Amino acid sequence: MADTVTDDHGHEHPKHELSHLAKRIYAIRELLIEKGVITEKDIQCQIEYQEARTPANGAKLVARAWTDATFKARFIADPKAACAEMGIDATAINEFVVLENSEKVRHMVVCTLCSCYPRPILGRPPDWYKSFNYRQRSVADPRGVMREFGLELPDDVEVRVHDSTADIRYIVLPVRPAGTEGWSIADLEKLVTRDSMIGVMDALPALPE
Amino acid sequence: MSPASGQFKPGDRVKVKFEDRPGHLRTPWYIRGKSGWVEKVYGDFLNPELLAFGKDGLPKKTLYLVAFNFTDVFAKPAGAKDKVLVDIYDHWLEPLA
Numbered sequence: 001m002a003d004t005v006t007d008d009h010g011h012e013h014p015k016h017e018l019s020h021l022a023k024r025i026y027a028i029r030e031l032l033i034e035k036g037v038i039t040e041k042d043i044q045c046q047i048e049y050q051e052a053r054t055p056a057n058g059a060k061l062v063a064r065a066w067t068d069a070t071f072k073a074r075f076i077a078d079p080k081a082a083c084a085e086m087g088i089d090a091t092a093i094n095e096f097v098v099l100e101n102s103e104k105v106r107h108m109v110v111c112t113l114c115s116c117y118p119r120p121i122l123g124r125p126p127d128w129y130k131s132f133n134y135r136q137r138s139v140a141d142p143r144g145v146m147r148e149f150g151l152e153l154p155d156d157v158e159v160r161v162h163d164s165t166a167d168i169r170y171i172v173l174p175v176r177p178a179g180t181e182g183w184s185i186a187d188l189e190k191l192v193t194r195d196s197m198i199g200v201m202d203a204l205p206a207l208p209e
Numbered sequence: 210m211s212p213a214s215g216q217f218k219p220g221d222r223v224k225v226k227f228e229d230r231p232g233h234l235r236t237p238w239y240i241r242g243k244s245g246w247v248e249k250v251y252g253d254f255l256n257p258e259l260l261a262f263g264k265d266g267l268p269k270k271t272l273y274l275v276a277f278n279f280t281d282v283f284a285k286p287a288g289a290k291d292k293v294l295v296d297i298y299d300h301w302l303e304p305l306a
Contacts, residue, residue, distance in 0.1 A: 095252075112237045113235065139282075140283050140285065141285070142287075142291070143287065143291075153288070155288045155289065156288070156289075156290070157288060157290075158288065158290035158291060158292065159279075159288055159290075159292070160291075160294055161279075161291075161292070161294065162294045163293065163294065163296070164296060165235050165237060165295060165297070166235055166257065166296040166297075167254045167272060167296070168251060168272070168274075168296050
C-alpha cells in the first residue's frame with residue numbers, strides 16, 4: 001500500500017488527488033462505518049471475496065469440459081450444478097448459460113445496457129468490457145472486434161453475439177485447440193483465457209515445444 | 210426454471226415493440242422495432258423495470274432469448290448466418306404473422 005497514507009482516524013487514503021467520485025465513495029464509506037452499518041472488516045472481507053473470483057474458475061470448468069464429455073454435458077445442461085461439483089460458488093447468478101463454440105459457430109458476450117458479467121466464474125470484468133466502445137461495436141461489428149483480438153473468421157462461420165440484458169449470465173465454452181490431445185488438465189487450463197470465455201477470441205493455440 | 214406464463218414458444222416470429230418512456234427499460238434501443246424469432250424460453254422472472262424502483266417486481270414476466278439476423282438489425286455487411294441474440298421480456302414482444 002505504498003500509494004496510501006494512514007491518517008489520524010486510522011485508515012488509509014490514496015496520496016494523490018482524488019476524483020470527485022472517489023471522494024464521494026470515501027465519504028460514503030466513512031459514514032457507513034461511523035454509523036455502524038458496516039465495519040472495516042466487512043469491507044476487507046468483501047474485497048477478498050471479490051478478488052478470489054478469477055478467470056481461473058472458468059478455465060477449470062472449460063479444461064474439464066474439454067477432457068470429460070459427461071462433465072461437458074452436465075456443464076451445458078446445468079452449469080450451476082457443474083460449478084458446485086467443481087467447488088465453484090455460482091449461486092449468486094440468477095441463471096447461467098454455457099454457449100458452446102464449434103468450428104462453425106462462435107459466440108461473443110456483451111451487455112450493451114451496463115456490464116452484466118458472470119463474476120463468480122470470471123471475476124471482475126475487464127475495463128474494456130464496460131466501455132461504450134465495446135458495448136456499441138460488439139453488437140454492430142462483432143467480426144471487427146474479434147479481428148482486433150486476433151481472430152479472423154471465414155464468412156461461413158456463424159457469429160452469435162449475445163446481449164445479456166437481463167437475468168441470464170453467459171460464458172463461452174471455447175473450441176479445444178488443435179494439437180492438445182493427451183495434455184494434462186493443468187496445461188489445458190493455461191490456454192483458456194478470460195477473453196476466450198467472453199468470446200472475443202479463441203483459446204490460445206498449442207505452441208510447439 | 211419455473212414453467213413460463215408468457216405468450217410465445219420457441220420458433221415464434223416476434224417483433225420488439227418500439228416504445229420509449231421514462232424509467233428503467235431493459236430492452237436496448239437498437240433492437241426496438243426489429244423482427245426476429247424466439248430461440249429459447251428462459252422462464253418467469255421478477256420484472257426488473259419494477260425492481261429498479263424498489264417495487265416487488267410482480268407480476269413476473271417471461272424472459273426469452275430472441276434471435277435476430279444480423280442484417281435485419283444493422284444495415285452492414287456480415288456473415289450470412291451471423292446473429293444478434295438478446296434477452297427480452299414478454300411485454301416487449303408482439304406476435305409477427
